Amino acid sequence: MSLSKRILVIGATGVIGKVLLDALLNAKDEFETIGIFTSPATVESKNDMIESFKARGPDFDTIVSAVGRFAIDKQVDLIKLAEQSPSIVRFIPSEYGTDIAFDTSSATEKPHQKKLKVRNYLEKSGEVNRLKYTYLVSGPFADLYAGFFEAEPRAGHFDTIKYEAILAGDAGDASGGGPVGMTTVADVGRALVGVLRHPEASDNKAVRVHSYVCTPKEMLAEYERQTGKKWKVSYTSMEELKKIEEDAWAAEHPVSAIFTLRRIWAEGKTLYEKTENEAIGLTKTDTLEMVVQANIQTPQSAFQSGKL
Template sequence: MANEAPIPNKILLFGATGLIGEYILQALIEAKPKFEKLGIFTSPRTAKDKADAIEKLKAQGVDVVVGDVTNEDDVKQTYQDYDTIISALGRGAIPLQIPLLTLAESTPNIHTFYPSEYGTDIEYSPTTSPHEPPHQFKLKVRAHIRDNIHRLKITYLVTGPYSDLYIGKLPNAPDAGTWDIANKTATLLGTGDEKVSFTTMHDVGVLLVAALRTPTSSQVRTLKVNSFTATPHQILTEYEKQTGAKWDVSYTSLDALRAAERKAWEEGKLTATAYTLRRIWTEGGTLYEERDNGRVGEPGVETLEEQVGAAVGRERGDGKL
């Protein structure tokens, strides 16, 4: 197709040493066939503090560029060697994508950009989404793209919540949903029967690589992908099966969750974002008529059984079971 972008082959990743960036980078390293060029852009501080990890990446064929992400000259010079930019910048650094996008738009050799969209769909509701506090930075990035980016091919990879962070213990806000393997207790959200679509952090990388391998003629493409859909009761059943025990269960209703969310924001607590996101998920904010895994070749993804098994395995490794 005339407007179809070339297949990305020279990849530059921002945020490679962050929470989800590490999984994305590993998937890029393991991709078959290999990409012609794979690089990361990292700060001098990270290069120093994670020197051993950086050396390991270099040994795996990753080009490591050390620079200041806020320095236009550093970024512009690095861009000359790549055709695709992937951002895995964390929540607090999301606004930095606006100048990164602007520079990419004016760099002819760059044809594709993946903003840091992994997680909850920030436009899941036309009436509610614009007012969700955790979405504000990403919404500004999307607005910038709509108003100013016309040449680059943009892909939003919307994954829903990371199951690795949901299926486990949440010690600082247990009423926002938690699974305590050592004590065989769980707090379930809503009635326990609300469906949530999850993506494992490993699968974020797998799905991103699949998207890179799938050309698009759209200037902006949104891919809503996931690993599996499950209810809290289904997760509980899997925990009980794998631990061989009946668990004690309590519930946080949606009304109680909303009240805790309001209080957390009013008091400026760090847990406020967790309350908001988990309320959105429990309300059905991650559910779509169909998922887009098939649009990128239906790559193999992990299961609920595997995710619970990993959580149980971590606890057994600590000698708690």
């Protein structure tokens, strides 16, 4: 089983890409080369990228992709090329999120379609015979989940300035507001290093990790404890959440996917029978207390661009 020693990161300037690169650099003694591929134009301008990738390909044995949501399906071209490049043995596609094969309902969820297409190409096209792959499944980024969501606070919102929260899901009953498994971005970085260290536990499968599991109410309680204030709280029922989601898709809202994901998380679809934390050596994880403390110090937007 070949170990990953020469790593090329694509999308290394993005929200999660820069954290992944940081984690790899923190473990750089374990690797021979860590390179990044960044195109000024983005993966859409794939001809340039592919030429460049070709030129650099022989230098690397592993591709870590962290391309953004709108470029997910472009990875099929990259995988095709990686499969033809004898030095490359492993491709980690851009996932780092919700389990897109959680149950039968996952297959029809709109935000999952491009990632499913990539998985399908890797697993079922018959075109990939040599490359190993791992889907790193983290659930929501805990840091963002605990943030404010200005564009649509009803989808879940923690405002550390006004001490107000809107909790997505009914008031803690079985239909919503229940526990959500989430991972801090720093732990996603550590998990990536763990995946590369442990191909025996990671090759050709989904590796599911969590930093912790908590309910929106538990998150609120931690905010109240750390701020020493009683927060103003309201709830968005599952019914309302579904309506917000439908309206967002109908209006072609640029981040409709986020609304669907929030509904999926509130439905309990981040709770796995078991995680692979231990199998990849992710034994010490960040905590809810740390995330809340960090968000009080530097309020985070619940959507990665910071604009919404």
